[in-house]
Amino acid sequence: MNINFPSPLQTILLPKELAIGSLMVKRDDLLHSEISGNKARKLLDIIKLPEAELPERIVTMGGNRSNYLHALAYLCCKRNIPLKAIIRGHEPTEYHKTLSDLVRWRCEIEFVDKLKFRDLRDNSNAMKDLLSQDNVLWLPEGGSTLSAINALASGVHEIGAVVENEPDYIFVPVGTGATFLGIVKGVIDLKWQTKVVGVVAIKDASYLRNWIDDWANTLVIDWESHGQLEHSFAEAGFGKINPSLLERQLKYEHLLSCLLEPVYTTKTMDALMAFAERGLLKNSDVVVWHTGGLQGRVN
Ligand SMILES: Cc1ncc(COP(=O)(O)O)c(C=O)c1O
Structure with a gap:
């Protein structure tokens, strides 16, 4: 079975009104047609x-x-x-x-x-x-196992192989938190200063912190030195899809020139846009991680 490693890192042409230094998408959705993204x-x-x-x-x-x-x-x-x-x-x-x-x-x-x-x-x-x-x-x-977390860190090494400067921010969706932690681990491995923003897709998921703490303790990493969890973009909750969410999905698909799905990647873009609107990304190089899941796309 062929997985197309490394996944492409695509640069996005940004409209002037968006206050983001630069934006790239890590296209893990292109790794395989059925086993796509973080999977x-x-x-x-x-x-x-x-x-x-x-x-x-x-x-x-x-x-x-x-x-x-x-x-x-x-x-x-x-x-x-x-x-x-x-x-x-x-x-x-x-x-x-x-x-x-x-x-x-x-x-x-x-x-x-x-x-x-x-x-x-x-x-x-x-x-x-x-x-x-x-x-x-x-x-x-x-x-979400420890070996999965280690494998996810490899995606950051792929980025390291093609960029001159480390990104300032990486935005990634969070379900169990394993993908987020794998990316934090990759950033720590490379001794980058990058901040990893984990956008939680599930409502009231306060238990996540314990799961992530447990894995991070076993891996001996201080995840909060490079990672932050954002809980305010989960909307009505996992799998609750409304017309406004789908409208934003279409808008982001247009901006990124690729398809997204509503549960994870659209909410991650919501967080990225909110950070931009607050002026936090003005001079920042930003990567958004495409974690696939497109069979769940609704339009
Ligand atoms: C498309 C997509 N993004 C993000 C995630 C969240 O991954 P994790 O459970 O590792 O946090 C999942 C779940 O596997 C997913 O399917």
Whole structure:
């Protein structure tokens, strides 16, 4: 399976009225047609695993619009690994594209209510029965493991290979926080002064700080020296899509000359624009990270 590393770093021609020094997009959405964006980096271990070492089965969990589940289901279908996905919430009466692709790619789906989902996620004992068979690989929500975080840092090294000066800001969407932390790690690896702005897509996600702290402690990095989380752009919450959000998505797509989706990348652009309006980016070199997920695009 071919992933098109390194992803392009595209320079955007900015209209004069935008108070931004310079803007570039890290096009991870172009890494692969189905395993796009941060998912191509997060799932790299499985993409590269030799045939003889593949697990007999993978079990994972996520929301019913999860781009990560979508990418993993495609990968498991191509590599002939049986996949079970535990999905939060009731089974919808009509399957949208993300879910119908999961079925097409032979993913076994179990819908569980929010309480059970939380129990499975936060209490590893609850998982024991599911994982009692040999050679079952458990992947947490979002595929957010320490090895995924390390793989995400490689994207920053790709930027380092093509720019003269480090960017002042990198804007990136946040679901579990693994992608954000991987980018912070890359910035710290390169000894850059860059500030990484993580734009949280989920409402009331105060628990994120604990998750990020735990990973950062294990990796021995001081994430707050280079990273900040922005919680005020989550709108009504994850997956709640309204006409104003879609209108802004179209406006940003025009500015960046590429497609976006409403849940993550559009909200990240909202934050970038708000920073620009506050005059914070006037003389700054800014990178916005395109994390893919375009099968979830609505227009
Ligand atoms: C398009 C997109 N952007 C951002 C994220 C957030 O990534 P993370 O869970 O690593 O914070 C996701 C989730 O995987 C995603 O699908």
